[in-house]
Amino acid sequence: xxxxxxxxxxxxxxxxxxxxxxxxxxxxxxxVIRRVLSLLERMNFNETPPHMAAEIHRIxxxxxxxxxxxxxxxxQSTELAQRIVAKFEHVVAEATDPFETTLKLxxxxxxxxxxxxxxxxxxxTTVEEALGLPLPYHEVEALRSAIExxxxxxxxxxxxxxxxxxxxxxxxLPTEKVTFVVRGGPIINDATRADAEAVGLHNLVEIVDxxxxxxxxxxxxxxxxxxxxxxxxDLIIAKGQGNYESLxxxxxxxxxxxxxxxxxxxxxxxxxIGEILVCRPTGGAxxx
Amino acid sequence: xxxxxxxxxxxxxxxxxxxxxxxxxxxxxxxVIRRVLSLLERMNFNETPPHMAAEIHRIxxxxxxxxxxxxxxxxQSTELAQRIVAKFEHVVAEATDPFETTLKLxxxxxxxxxxxxxxxxxxxTTVEEALGLPLPYHEVEALRSAIExxxxxxxxxxxxxxxxxxxxxxxxLPTEKVTFVVRGGPIINDATRADAEAVGLHNLVEIVDxxxxxxxxxxxxxxxxxxxxxxxxDLIIAKGQGNYESLxxxxxxxxxxxxxxxxxxxxxxxxxIGEILVCRPTGGAxxx
Numbered sequence: 001x002x003x004x005x006x007x008x009x010x011x012x013x014x015x016x017x018x019x020x021x022x023x024x025x026x027x028x029x030x031x032v033i034r035r036v037l038s039l040l041e042r043m044n045f046n047e048t049p050p051h052m053a054a055e056i057h058r059i060x061x062x063x064x065x066x067x068x069x070x071x072x073x074x075x076q077s078t079e080l081a082q083r084i085v086a087k088f089e090h091v092v093a094e095a096t097d098p099f100e101t102t103l104k105l106x107x108x109x110x111x112x113x114x115x116x117x118x119x120x121x122x123x124x125t126t127v128e129e130a131l132g133l134p135l136p137y138h139e140v141e142a143l144r145s146a147i148e149x150x151x152x153x154x155x156x157x158x159x160x161x162x163x164x165x166x167x168x169x170x171x172x173l174p175t176e177k178v179t180f181v182v183r184g185g186p187i188i189n190d191a192t193r194a195d196a197e198a199v200g201l202h203n204l205v206e207i208v209d210x211x212x213x214x215x216x217x218x219x220x221x222x223x224x225x226x227x228x229x230x231x232x233x234d235l236i237i238a239k240g241q242g243n244y245e246s247l248x249x250x251x252x253x254x255x256x257x258x259x260x261x262x263x264x265x266x267x268x269x270x271x272x273i274g275e276i277l278v279c280r281p282t283g284g285a286x287x288x
Numbered sequence: 289x290x291x292x293x294x295x296x297x298x299x300x301x302x303x304x305x306x307x308x309x310x311x312x313x314x315x316x317x318x319x320v321i322r323r324v325l326s327l328l329e330r331m332n333f334n335e336t337p338p339h340m341a342a343e344i345h346r347i348x349x350x351x352x353x354x355x356x357x358x359x360x361x362x363x364q365s366t367e368l369a370q371r372i373v374a375k376f377e378h379v380v381a382e383a384t385d386p387f388e389t390t391l392k393l394x395x396x397x398x399x400x401x402x403x404x405x406x407x408x409x410x411x412x413t414t415v416e417e418a419l420g421l422p423l424p425y426h427e428v429e430a431l432r433s434a435i436e437x438x439x440x441x442x443x444x445x446x447x448x449x450x451x452x453x454x455x456x457x458x459x460x461l462p463t464e465k466v467t468f469v470v471r472g473g474p475i476i477n478d479a480t481r482a483d484a485e486a487v488g489l490h491n492l493v494e495i496v497d498x499x500x501x502x503x504x505x506x507x508x509x510x511x512x513x514x515x516x517x518x519x520x521x522d523l524i525i526a527k528g529q530g531n532y533e534s535l536x537x538x539x540x541x542x543x544x545x546x547x548x549x550x551x552x553x554x555x556x557x558x559x560x561i562g563e564i565l566v567c568r569p570t571g572g573a574x575x576x
Contacts, residue, residue, distance in 0.1 A: 005304045005308070005318070006304060008300055008304060008321060008325075009298070012297040012300050013297035016293045016294060016296060016297060030293070033296060034329045037296075037325045037326075037329040038325075038326075038329045040325050041322045041325040045318055
């Protein structure tokens with residue numbers, strides 16, 4: 001998915017958030033925002049939004065010497081997510097279709113994204129609302145069937161905290177066939193290995209990192225070992241908007257699970273903001 | 289009022305809107321947005337937001353050779369505002385305090401601001417809601433009394449369309465003492481002389497332009513004749529956020545009438561977004 005004009009102010013806004021996370025010195029904040037504006041001015045707008053975000057956050061971290069500005073936020077987010085998940089476990093236990101209910105929870109957990117400024121207090125309400133929303137029947141059934149047939153499943157995580165919701169879904173999958181994928185290093189509030197381990201995912205499945213430090217999965221920036229696993233997997237479950245933006249044009253057996261959080265994406269997917277979705281790559285029609 | 293970090297993404301967003309108004313050629317849009325980013329990078333963040341917006345919109349207009357990208361929008365806005373005002377005239381006629389009701393209408397009309405992306409369909413509802421909101425009693429009474437005592441009233445307009453609402457309020461003022469002020473040239477959807485005349489204001493009061501082409505009143509950019517009138521007026525009624533941002537630190541007998549439309553301003557004024565306000569300069573306490 002290409003970056004659009006509407007992504008530019010949003011990327012600047014993300015940089016403002018990150019700069020504030022990294023320092024409370026106004027002079028430093030303005031200095032780094034100027035560097036971000038200079039970078040954006042020279043950027044290739046044919047790249048995907050996660051590609052541009054990666055470069056922006058690299059500059060913020062390098063200039064301010066803070067490797068992980070969101071570490072505290074991620075820890076709070078993990079702690080909160082685990083509390084919320086505990087409250088919703090009975091919903092799964094009582095569900096007539098636990099797979100579909102857990103799928104909704106896993107997607108709703110995607111709302112825990114400090115990268116676009118979601119208010120932490122509204123998460124629980126949003127999760128409850130998401131449980132009441134419909135999922136596309138045919139895509140859910142296609143995913144159910146793909147899981148039954150798959151021998152090698154990659155599950156691409158998105159945010160810290162959200163992984164506690166992913167854990168609920170992964171518990172219903174054939175865990176011996178599942179590998180959970182985290183980012184190659186800290187980027188915004190995205191899940192790294194530490195965030196996945198914080199919710200115990202390493203006790204359930206293998207965890208690998210993509211080698212790519214971006215809020216998405218930019219294949220050409222990933223490690224060669226990850227790219228090999230990506231190409232050999234017969235099912236890829238990819239969480240969140242960043243993975244969609246970076247992989248939507250790939251020809252691969254991907255199911256995206258996400259909540260549409262911005263007007264650019266909502267327009268591309270033909271849905272409303274806040275809708276929960278199961279969908280496949282625009283370029284990958286051969287793997288129905 | 290100084291520009292804050294939060295103003296930066298908003299200014300970029302305004303530039304995106306303006307570029308789209310001026311051309312539908314993506315290459316041109318991206319070229320001009322790069323120029324805007326370069327300008328912002330070098331800008332003095334101690335200037336007010338209207339000062340920065342003026343420079344940004346100057347670049348958009350110069351680069352694309354379009355002197356008034358919002359002309360059509362302003363004409364539609366004027367036409368719509370006149371229809372809405374006609375619907376609310378009976379509310380004024382039936383009001384127990386026509387001055388206060390008209391004050392609310394004039395402030396509510398400030399919502400007609402395409403500069404921050406307000407949906408045209410919601411205007412009527414917003415006006416109705418604004419009529420139900422309270423205004424600060426002491427400020428309303430202070431303004432009523434200032435009007436009674438004033439010999440020379442400057443009324444600084446804000447947006448096209450909104451001037452149809454201003455007309456309702458101006459009809460209740462001693463019109464022979466009132467001068468209506470428009471921008472020195474087209475800037476976003478702000479009212480110029482043509483927009484004020486389109487609602488018949490020239491039949492009621494004298495109209496002058498400030499000489500300043502900015503979405504606000506930056507005194508050092510105004511004509512010397514306007515500055516003289518500004519300094520000699522014994523009451524200045526200033527509409528909208530841009531006039532507030534550019535004049536809030538002045539020592540002058542100003543009453544600002546506005547709706548708080550952004551979190552930066554709402555925080556500075558200690559109010560909620562969407563609140564309607566009558567307030568005075570932060571630096572002008574001596575003229576109570």
